[in-house]
Each structure stands twice: as C-alpha cells, then as structure tokens.
Amino acid sequence: MKILVPVKRVIDYNVKVRVKADQSGVDLANVKMALNPFCEIAIEEAVRLKEAGSATEVVAVSIGPVAVQEQLRTALALGADRAVHIETTLNLDSLQVAKLLAKVVGEEQPGLVILGKQAIDSDNNQTGQMLAALTGMGQGTFASKVALQDGKVAVTREIDGGLQTVELSLPAVVTTDLRLNEPRYASLPNIMKAKKKPLDVKAADSFGVSLTSNVTVVKVSAPAVRQGGVKVESVAELVDKLKHEAKVI
Amino acid sequence: MAILLIAEHNNQHLKGETHKVVQAASAIGGDITVLVAGANCAGVAAEAAGIVGVSKVLVADDAIYQHQLAENIAALVTELGKNYSHILAAATTTGKNFLPRVAALLDVAQISDVIAIDSADTFVRPIYAGNAIATVTSTDSIKVLTVRPAAFRAAETGNNAAIENIAAAADAGMSRYVSEELTKSERPELTAARVVISGGRGMQNGENFALLNGIADKLGAAIGASRAAVDAGFVPNDMQVGQTGKIVAPDLYIAVGISGAIQHLAGMKDSKVIVAINKDAEAPIFQIADYGLVADLFTVLPELEQQLG
Numbered sequence: 431m432k433i434l435v436p437v438k439r440v441i442d443y444n445v446k447v448r449v450k451a452d453q454s455g456v457d458l459a460n461v462k463m464a465l466n467p468f469c470e471i472a473i474e475e476a477v478r479l480k481e482a483g484s485a486t487e488v489v490a491v492s493i494g495p496v497a498v499q500e501q502l503r504t505a506l507a508l509g510a511d512r513a514v515h516i517e518t519t520l521n522l523d524s525l526q527v528a529k530l531l532a533k534v535v536g537e538e539q540p541g542l543v544i545l546g547k548q549a550i551d552s553d554n555n556q557t558g559q560m561l562a563a564l565t566g567m568g569q570g571t572f573a574s575k576v577a578l579q580d581g582k583v584a585v586t587r588e589i590d591g592g593l594q595t596v597e598l599s600l601p602a603v604v605t606t607d608l609r610l611n612e613p614r615y616a617s618l619p620n621i622m623k624a625k626k627k628p629l630d631v632k633a634a635d636s637f638g639v640s641l642t643s644n645v646t647v648v649k650v651s652a653p654a655v656r657q658g659g660v661k662v663e664s665v666a667e668l669v670d671k672l673k674h675e676a677k678v679i
Numbered sequence: 680m681a682i683l684l685i686a687e688h689n690n691q692h693l694k695g696e697t698h699k700v701v702q703a704a705s706a707i708g709g710d711i712t713v714l715v716a717g718a719n720c721a722g723v724a725a726e727a728a729g730i731v732g733v734s735k736v737l738v739a740d741d742a743i744y745q746h747q748l749a750e751n752i753a754a755l756v757t758e759l760g761k762n763y764s765h766i767l768a769a770a771t772t773t774g775k776n777f778l779p780r781v782a783a784l785l786d787v788a789q790i791s792d793v794i795a796i797d798s799a800d801t802f803v804r805p806i807y808a809g810n811a812i813a814t815v816t817s818t819d820s821i822k823v824l825t826v827r828p829a830a831f832r833a834a835e836t837g838n839n840a841a842i843e844n845i846a847a848a849a850d851a852g853m854s855r856y857v858s859e860e861l862t863k864s865e866r867p868e869l870t871a872a873r874v875v876i877s878g879g880r881g882m883q884n885g886e887n888f889a890l891l892n893g894i895a896d897k898l899g900a901a902i903g904a905s906r907a908a909v910d911a912g913f914v915p916n917d918m919q920v921g922q923t924g925k926i927v928a929p930d931l932y933i934a935v936g937i938s939g940a941i942q943h944l945a946g947m948k949d950s951k952v953i954v955a956i957n958k959d960a961e962a963p964i965f966q967i968a969d970y971g972l973v974a975d976l977f978t979v980l981p982e983l984e985q986q987l988g
Contacts, residue, residue, distance in 0.1 A: 443942070444941075525787070547923075550808060553792065553805065557779075563779075563780040563783035567853065568853030569749055587772075589772045590772045590773070590917060591917060593860040594859045597854065599853055602853075645819070646815065648814040650812070650814075653809060659953075660969075661960075664972075668970055676931075676969065678874070
C-alpha cells in the first residue's frame with residue numbers, strides 16, 4: 431500500500447511573527463521557514479507504517495514556489511521514498527489545495543493519505559477534511575493513534591471531551607494531532623541520501639483545476655496589545671487586588 | 680439572508696457553544712434555522728428552540744447521527760445547506776471535523792474560527808497562533824464559517840421557535856463508530872468556565888495538580904493545562920489550552936508554573952484578567968499577565984486556597 435503525505439512549508443513555529451506596516455500580511459522576508467510541525471508528525475507516522483511492513487511506499491507532496499522543495503527534501507530525509515512538487519507562486523486557499531491534492535490522489539492511488547490537522551500559519555484546519563470530501567473517502571481527523579488491519583484503519587481521535595475511535599474503510603484520509611508520535615530527526619547521512627531521491631515537479635496549472643479563490647484578505651492587523659500588568663509581593667496582595675481592583679472573584 | 684446553524688450537543692443536552700454561535704449568527708442578520716442531528720435528541724431540539732434569535736429548529740433524528748460522524752453529518756448538511764446563504768457551526772472538534780467537508784462538497788471556501796462579524800460577507804479571524812488578525816471577505820454564494828465560541832457571548836434563552844422533523848440522508852457507509860473514552864469531571868467545561876486555573880511543567884507531576892482542586896472549587900473554576908504538562912503525561916490532553924488545544928477567554932485566568940510560550944498564549948490571551956504564578960521572574964507569561972506573583976507555586980497554592988476562604 432502506498433501512503434501519500436501532503437506537507438506544507440510554513441514560518442518556523444518559534445518565530446514571533448510581525449505584521450507588515452501596510453497591513454497587507456505578515457512579514458515573511460528573511461524569516462526562518464520550516465516543515466509545519468503537524469506535517470512532520472504525518473511523515474513520521476507514514477514512515478513508521480512502512481517500517482512496520484504495512485506500507486510499501488511513502489510519497490510526499492507539497493504545493494508552492496520552488497522553495498518548498500527544501501521541505502520536500504526534509505520529508506525525504508525523514509524517510510519518504512519520493513516527492514512531488516506542484517509548483518505555483520499563487521497563495522492558494524485550502525479548497526484549491528484540496529482540489530490539487532485530489533488530482534494527485536487520482537494519479538497515485540494511495541491506500542492512505544496522512545496530513546497534519548492544521549498549518550500553523552493559516553490555522554485553518556480544513557485541507558484534510560476537504561480532500562476526503564472531494565475524493566469520497568472517510569476521514570479520521572485529529573488522530574492520536576492509527577491502526578491498520580484487514581483493509582480498514584482504526585483511528586483514535588482527540589475530541590473535546592476525551593478520545594473517540596472510528597473505523598474507516600480504505601482508502602481513507604487521516605489528519606494528525608500532536609500526540610500521534612514524536613517525529614525523528616533527520617540524520618546527516620539521510621540528508622545526503624535524500625538529495626538523490628526522486629523529486630518530480632509539475633505545474634499547478636497543468637491539473638485543470640481552477641486556482642482562484644473567492645475569499646480575499648482585506649487586511650491583516652496586529653492583535654490588541656495587552657497592557658503590561660503589575661507584580662504583586664504576596665498572596666494576600668494578589669487576592670486583595672482580584673477582589674477589589676479587578677473584581678473577578 | 681437565511682442562516683443554517685448546526686447545533687452542538689451530546690444527544691441529551693445542547694452545549695453552551697451553540698448559544699454563542701447563535702449570537703454570532705444574529706450579527707450577520709437574517710432568519711436563523713438550527714439543525715439538530717442526533718439520535719433520540721428531542722430534548723436537544725427543545726433547548727435549541729428556546730434560544731432567542733432562532734426562528735426554526737430542524738431535527739434529523741436517526742441512529743446514524745448518534746456519534747456525529749463527519750461523513751454522515753456532512754451529507755445531510757450539504758443537502759440542506761444549498762438553500763441557505765450562510766452555514767455556521769462552533770469551532771469545536773465536532774464543527775472543525777464536519778464543516779470543511781460540507782464546504783468542499785458545496786465547492787465553496789470555509790472561513791475558520793471567526794472572532795468577529797463585520798458584515799454578511801466580511802469576517803475577522805486570527806492567524807499565526809493569534810499573532811495576527813485577518814479581515815477577509817468572501818464572494819462565495821454560500822458562506823461556510825466556524826465560529827470561535829470564546830469570542831461571542833451566549834444568546835439569551837426564553838424563545839419558542841417551531842420544531843420540524845426532517846428525514847435523514849442515506850448512510851455514507853465509509854466510517855463506523857467504535858468507542859469513546861470521555862474524561863469524567865464535575866467541574867465546569869473549560870471553554871465555558873468563568874474562571875480557569877491552569878498548570879504547566881512547573882507542577883512537576885500529575886499528583887501535584889491536586890493542589891489546584893481546592894482553589895478551583897472555591898472559585899468555581901475549570902482546570903486547564905499547558906502542552907508541556909499534557910506531553911509529560913501529568914493530565915489528559917483534553918485539558919490543553921493553546922493553539923492546538925482549547926481556546927478560552929474567561930473573566931479570570933490563573934497560569935501556574937506556565938512559562939507562556941506563543942502556542943499557549945494563543946489559547947488564553949483574550950482572557951479578561953490574567954494572573955501568573957511563576958518562580959522565574961523572566962518568564963514571558965509576566966509580559967501579558969495583569970497580576971504576577973514571582974514565587975514558588977508549592978508555597979503559593981496552599982496559601983491562596985486558604986485566603987480564598
């Protein structure tokens with residue numbers, strides 16, 4: 431069985447983002463970029479399934495400018511077998527991304543697609559669900575455990591009140607939550623080997639998918655800044671302030 | 680304008696998030712229809728009909744909706760949704776699960792985690808873990824939105840909307856519910872609590888979280904946790920507050936032994952009053968805390984419990 435893992439290049443999660451002065455977006459010039467943390471977990475899960483003998487091939491795919499090849503090489507160094515780069519300089523929304531991925535699913539015919547639950551830049555949490563809809567597959571979102579057996583996949587999901595387990599017929603779409611696994615580091619020899627692994631480049635407009643979105647960003651502003659507070663000296667002072675100044679208890 | 684709003688419930692009771700989404704829907708303006716899809720959920724429908732602002736409640740009562748599997752709920756909502764200008768659900772794990780599926784089936788975008796409604800087609804939402812706020816406008820024929828409950832107050836009750844039963848859609852047959860493991864708690868739900876007290880890595884172990892119980896009891900607070908505390912196995916993951924956990928905005932948030940990483944702040948920085956208790960005076964949490972106490976939590980917590988009388 432083949433596993434397809436869509437990955438995204440995003441701003442490094444440790445970077446404190448800055449909103450541009452003209453409110454057109456956030457400043458991404460000269461900022462450290464990385465593989466989205468949830469995508470890293472998705473790659474790790476796919477590689478573990480391959481190591482366990484449940485999968486035969488792991489294919490990583492990413493959509494964006496040439497720079498995303500850097501993240502695809504990371505995915506290859508982590509254990510993916512080959513990569514597909516869908517090249518575009520457009521800033522696509524989840525729906526357009528899901529439509530392109532649905533075409534890749536059509537070409538590659540994977541038994542399982544594993545994505546991160548959300549990208550830490552747009553914080554949308556949509557692509558996996560949309561891809562499942564467009565390909566008519568079942569979905570196991572926010573997975574903290576994935577178990578393959580007898581042509582089905584059991585997914586334990588992190589839900590608001592606790593955990594829920596669902597069973598899906600394959601092929602299916604799974605999106606990863608933080609606690610699914612602890613991703614490995616790419617070793618230097620594996621980084622070197624990853625440079626020789628196949629990476630296909632395809633133009634996004636060659637898929638026959640409309641890439642225009644009906645959603646436009648009007649402006650991006652900085653959130654309201656909280657006023658720096660005071661430090662109190664004792665518990666008694668804290669309780670007094672909460673009672674009489676803030677009036678919250 | 681016609682708005683379809685999908686109720687959040689556990690088949691017995693409507694969840695508080697739904698009242699908040701109704702409030703958001705009222706800001707769009709137009710007729711609000713609430714869909715209750717579940718099994719033996721007549722009680723939920725009656726509760727939904729009682730929310731001020733709701734004009735009609737549709738009930739799809741069928742065993743296939745008992746566990747709110749995305750494939751089945753999405754099929755139903757997609758079919759109904761074609762007659763509406765807006766489709767709304769709470770940005771909870773349930774809403775986040777099925778609504779993007781609906782949007783894709785309708786071939787429209789989804790706008791996630793809306794925190795303010797500017798107009799019927801312009802919405803405000805946080806991006807980059809809440810470090811930037813985007814205003815977006817949509818020309819899609821149907822606007823599909825998840826709403827952040829913490830950003831809206833709950834709509835009042837005291838209404839008596841009409842309730843209408845509708846037929847279930849066909850079972851999609853792609854997925855099957857296996858089991859559920861819910862955390863039992865007598866405390867208020869995190870996302871609805873007026874006061875939240877959270878512990879972080881500084882709590883050192885799971886047993887020490889008991890130090891928060893007495894304080895939580897006295898304040899009627901919910902207990903939360905940082906990702907560090909969850910990852911270390913101190914407490915279950917559904918207690919996590921942050922970008923990837925729950926987003927809360929209580930009147931009072933008390934952060935104990937939490938340094939204040941960007942991802943944690945994303946989940947609580949809209950709280951009205953923030954208190955930080957940390958022995959590291961340089962911890963970033965103090966930059967956003969209204970009241971900070973630099974001290975060892977193991978001496979502070981018992982003292983605080985005592986002084987709350």
